[in-house]
Amino acid sequence: xxxxxxxxxxxxxxxxDQHGDLLVKDGTIADFGxxxxxxxxxxxxxxxxxxxxxxxxDMRAALGEPGFEYRxxxxxxxxxAAAGGITTLACLPDTMxxxxxxxxxxMMRTKGEATxxxxxxxxxxxxxxxxxxxxxxxxxLLEAGAIAFTDGAQAIGSSRLMRMALSYARGFGARIVQHPxxxxxxxxxxxxEGEWATRLGLPGIPAAAExxxxxxxxxxxxxxxxxVHFAHISTAEALGLIAQAKDAGLHVTCDTAPPYFDLNETxxxxxxxxxxxxxxxxxxxxxxxxxxxxxxxxIDAIASDHRPRDTDDTRLxxxxxxxxxxxxxxxxxxxxxxxxxxxxxxxxxIDLLTLRPARLLGAVGGTLAKGAxxxxxxxxxxxxxxxxxxxxxxxxQNTPFDGRPIEGRVLGTWxxxxxxxxx
Amino acid sequence: xFYRQKHLLAIEGLTPPEIGHLLELADSYVLLNRSGKTQRDxxxxxxxxxxxxEDSTRTRTSFELAGKRLGADVINMSVSTSSVNKGETLLDxxxxxxxxxxxxxxxxxDQSGAPNLLxxxxxxxxxxxxxxxxxxxxxxxxxxLTIKRRxxxxxxxxxxxxxxxxxxxxxxxxIHLLTTLGNRVRVVGPPTLLPAGIADLxxxxxxxxxxxxxxxxxxxxxxLQKERMTRGLVPSAREYFRFWxxxxxxxxxxxDDALIMHPGPMNRGVEIDxxxxxxxxxSLIKEQVEMGVAVRMAVLDTxxxxxxxxDV
Numbered sequence: 001x002x003x004x005x006x007x008x009x010x011x012x013x014x015x016x017d018q019h020g021d022l023l024v025k026d027g028t029i030a031d032f033g034x035x036x037x038x039x040x041x042x043x044x045x046x047x048x049x050x051x052x053x054x055x056x057x058d059m060r061a062a063l064g065e066p067g068f069e070y071r072x073x074x075x076x077x078x079x080x081a082a083a084g085g086i087t088t089l090a091c092l093p094d095t096m097x098x099x100x101x102x103x104x105x106x107m108m109r110t111k112g113e114a115t116x117x118x119x120x121x122x123x124x125x126x127x128x129x130x131x132x133x134x135x136x137x138x139x140x141l142l143e144a145g146a147i148a149f150t151d152g153a154q155a156i157g158s159s160r161l162m163r164m165a166l167s168y169a170r171g172f173g174a175r176i177v178q179h180p181x182x183x184x185x186x187x188x189x190x191x192x193e194g195e196w197a198t199r200l201g202l203p204g205i206p207a208a209a210e211x212x213x214x215x216x217x218x219x220x221x222x223x224x225x226x227x228v229h230f231a232h233i234s235t236a237e238a239l240g241l242i243a244q245a246k247d248a249g250l251h252v253t254c255d256t257a258p259p260y261f262d263l264n265e266t267x268x269x270x271x272x273x274x275x276x277x278x279x280x281x282x283x284x285x286x287x288x289x290x291x292x293x294x295x296x297x298x299i300d301a302i303a304s305d306h307r308p309r310d311t312d313d314t315r316l317x318x319x320x321x322x323x324x325x326x327x328x329x330x331x332x333x334x335x336x337x338x339x340x341x342x343x344x345x346x347x348x349x350i351d352l353l354t355l356r357p358a359r360l361l362g363a364v365g366g367t368l369a370k371g372a373x374x375x376x377x378x379x380x381x382x383x384x385x386x387x388x389x390x391x392x393x394x395x396x397q398n399t400p401f402d403g404r405p406i407e408g409r410v411l412g413t414w415x416x417x418x419x420x421x422x423x
Numbered sequence: 424x425f426y427r428q429k430h431l432l433a434i435e436g437l438t439p440p441e442i443g444h445l446l447e448l449a450d451s452y453v454l455l456n457r458s459g460k461t462q463r464d465x466x467x468x469x470x471x472x473x474x475x476x477e478d479s480t481r482t483r484t485s486f487e488l489a490g491k492r493l494g495a496d497v498i499n500m501s502v503s504t505s506s507v508n509k510g511e512t513l514l515d516x517x518x519x520x521x522x523x524x525x526x527x528x529x530x531x532x533d534q535s536g537a538p539n540l541l542x543x544x545x546x547x548x549x550x551x552x553x554x555x556x557x558x559x560x561x562x563x564x565x566x567x568l569t570i571k572r573r574x575x576x577x578x579x580x581x582x583x584x585x586x587x588x589x590x591x592x593x594x595x596x597x598i599h600l601l602t603t604l605g606n607r608v609r610v611v612g613p614p615t616l617l618p619a620g621i622a623d624l625x626x627x628x629x630x631x632x633x634x635x636x637x638x639x640x641x642x643x644x645x646x647l648q649k650e651r652m653t654r655g656l657v658p659s660a661r662e663y664f665r666f667w668x669x670x671x672x673x674x675x676x677x678x679d680d681a682l683i684m685h686p687g688p689m690n691r692g693v694e695i696d697x698x699x700x701x702x703x704x705x706s707l708i709k710e711q712v713e714m715g716v717a718v719r720m721a722v723l724d725t726x727x728x729x730x731x732x733x734d735v
């Protein structure tokens with residue numbers, strides 16, 4: 001593998017923000033600084049105005065494999081991830097079969113390695129089959145390489161079961177990741193309850209369904225001393241509760257996903273099923289609160305919340321269409337909109353996509369440091385492109401951002417020093 | 424031409440001139456129908472398909488009669504929604520109908536937005552004959568025509584829409600139409616049967632019939648389906664009738680000349696008492712049915728002309 005020298009780029013990540021060069025040798029970051037000269041035999045990468053940051057660490061993505069290969073394979077997801085600058089991805093266990101057995105954890109890790117471009121970190125199922133009945137084998141799953149436990153798109157609804165999960169996981173130092181939505185309030189719902197759902201005649205889910213489960217689980221985290229992580233937080237009320245819990249020193253963290261700070265419920269328009277997400281898109285007050293939560297640090301990470309569907313899966317009447325939304329290729333670009341509008345600094349945005357999720361997952365990477373694996377993303381923050389369903393990298397095309405112009409484009413992605421994407 | 428759409432999918436979004444045009448044309452069809460004449464040349468050679476994914480005798484018959492009176496070839500298709508995959512049936516059916524060169528497609532479906540989905544896939548003009556809990560535009564038009572003919576106007580009136588607004592597409596279409604034309608609209612019912620954010624549609628919200636009906640010119644009752652009781656939204660039919668069923672005593676809260684409407688089919692003794700439903704001078708329920716045919720003729724006529732169309 002030849003050495004790579006990035007020349008005269010803006011280096012951002014892990015507390016670094018400087019102009020200069022970065023040298024990759026033998027798959028790791030060998031050196032960086034103001035100017036590294038011109039080492040023999042190194043491939044030179046030079047791009048005016050470009051930013052070099054650690055490869056993105058996506059802490060929440062549902063993959064089509066195993067079980068739904070017609071929607072997406074790991075190979076096609078890896079292609080989309082590389083185009084989005086993502087080099088590490090945590091995949092959800094609610095597949096077919098569910099990742100509730102050590103051999104399946106091992107398989108997902110191995111399949112990730114086989115792509116050559118993407119490290120896959122599997123979540124283990126919190127309950128067997130993600131059925132919400134009995135706890136999965138946390139200890140054995142951790143030994144096999146699971147990073148935390150969750151039932152994916154299903155909330156752990158039973159208070160008793162959630163208590164057991166938090167309590168038992170604590171013994172292993174593991175975290176429970178919750179889909180924070182009270183299942184009985186959410187049952188049958190298709191949109192956030194309120195004027196918009198009422199106009200469209202869609203069954204509603206009250207926004208409070210999120211805060212209700214968050215409040216309960218914070219209380220259970222306190223009771224058990226366990227660590228809970230709330231996925232795709234989307235409401236002001238839940239963020240308020242999480243901020244309080246953090247102040248109280250509880251082991252509570254959360255992430256959100258680009259739709260929740262970039263879109264509001266009006267994006268549903270005339271029953272557009274690509275905008276049917278779980279949790280559903282919210283009112284604009286909630287969207288603005290999510291932006292504020294990113295800026296003030298209440299939100300720990302931005303994840304793609306990628307969930308692929310086949311076209312036929314989404315050509316259904318809105319209420320019966322399953323929620324979904326791909327997000328790998330648009331993760332960085334949509335996040336950068338919050339930098340361009342002044343809500344976040346570039347360094348804040350990069351940390352939310354790299355270092356902070358890496359720390360939550362206990363993963364290597366997410367930082368620019370000598371000796372770290374050369375998982376890198378080179379992007380131009382001002383270059384324009386347009387999201388077009390049908391033309392996205394990878395197989396699944398169900399993007400909630402269809403038609404959206406994006407300012408900020410990934411130019412190249414490197415995995416352990418090897419270039420795996422070139423724009 | 425005042426009507427600038429290719430389809431009739433919803434009342435929401437229509438302008439007062441568009442609604443006014445449809446009502447005026449419908450009014451002329453009332454006279455034509457009463458005179459026993461027909462206009463069998465207007466839609467000659469055009470194909471109208473009634474595509475019903477949900478049972479409905481009244482609306483289907485009304486569209487069928489309207490189409491035949493204008494000379495269209497009318498075909499009725501009933502598709503069971505109990506089949507495994509509703510969506511696949513919907514779009515496969517759309518492709519089939521497109522191949523048949525259908526001109527006017529009347530759709531009823533139990534899912535909100537299903538006609539919008541179909542409208543994107545077929546060349547025909549799509550008429551929403553009721554979709555889930557979204558809209559039922561021709562019902563609102565026929566209600567408006569009924570009111571206009573009896574009250575002499577369809578503006579500045581106080582209309583109380585009572586009962587299960589949550590599950591009612593009729594209520595939503597009526598709210599949009601009546602507020603667009605400058606009437607005061609109230610919704611009256613138990614909180615469990617009123618959808619969240621309904622006040623944002625420009626209506627006043629009441630939970631008891633006394634204050635809700637006070638000063639009303641029109642009392643519009645909605646059907647309460649039996650399964651609402653089993654889903655815990657209302658404890659029992661007798662409790663519902665006691666507090667929200669329209670009988671002579673509750674009607675007395677409204678204006679002395681207030682008129683009674685119901686989209687049918689009625690659950691007598693649940694949301695409405697027979698003595699009120701069959702009132703010889705104040706009940707408009709039979710007239711609503713007559714207006715239904717005229718309104719649907721006006722809609723078919725307008726959409727089949729297709730001029731002035733602002734099709735996207």
